[in-house]
Amino acid sequence: MARRAATKSKPRTASKSRRTTKSSTTRRKTASRSAASRKSTARKTASRRSAGRPTARRRSARFGMTITPALAKLARQMSTAMSEMMASPTDAITLLKRDHREVETMFKEFEQLESKAEKGKLAAKICLMLTVHATIEEELLYPQAHEEIEEDLVDEAIVEHASAKQLIAEIEAMSPRDHLFDAKVKVLGEYVQHHVKEEENEMFPQLRDSDIDLEELGEQLMMRKAELLEKMSSAKR
Structure with a gap:
């Protein structure tokens, strides 16, 4: 009985590990998208400021x-x-x-x-x-x-x-x-x-x-x- 219980617990452990890995991957993707969005916003802001600042040339x-x-x-x-x-x-x-x-x-x-x-x-x-x-x-x-x-x-x-x-x-x-x-x-x-x-x-x-x-x-x-x-x-x- 003890061996069967141990055997049944393995799938639950593996499933928990996959969920943790998937959650970690999702967080990394979200962070990456957020960083890219911030960079894009910064570039657009800099571009608008540059366009509004006339130079001598x-x-x-x-x-x-x-x-x-x-x-x-x-x-x-x-x-x-x-x-x-x-x-x-x-x-x-x-x-x-x-x-x-x-x-x-x-x-x-x-x-x-x-x-x-x-x-x-x-x-x-x-x-x-x-x-x-x-x-x-x-x-x-x-x-x-x-x-x-x-x-x-x-x-x-x-x-x-x-x-x-x-x-x-x-x-x-x-x-x-x-x-x-x-x-x-x-x-x-x-x-x-x-x-x-x-x-x-x-x-x-x-x-x-x-x-x-x-x-x-x-x-x-x-x-x-x-x-x-x-x-x-x-x-x-």
Whole structure:
């Protein structure tokens, strides 16, 4: 009788063990799902907070560069100078050539500088000026030029702008103390020199001979330049 009782008790022990194992497994799955749910909620919350917190880079995406407080101040200075220039309208080619000479002078000044801080400030000014210059050309000059002069000249100019913008973005992301900073600014100067040469020797003469109203275009370019500088000057971090 004792042996039969012992035999009958074994299934109950095994059944209890299975129930314990199943309960433990269920608790682990529940804990795992709960942890996953908490992580998902945390990610969603962080995403919502990030979306609601505008950054300088996101706000200035329309300019193609990050507008820092220092650049905003520089843009205000350039905007003031533009206001004075608008008092004496000029044609499009004269306006663009004036930009060319100004940025060429900046690149020469950069090569003479020793201070890393001064190089950083001047490089920022160069990048700002080139960004505005490229924008007004692409928005106002190139669409009209495409209809009036050799298309290849305009297409090549657009591609050259894209290369310069990429280098500008790289310079912007660097510190003037970085090893390749000076080299990248120098290469950007070489890009600009080549671009200017093609515009002034090939594109501009054809524009002079075209039906484009260069006086009116010059006014449009100047107004758009002033508008961009004004927007940049009011951008905040």
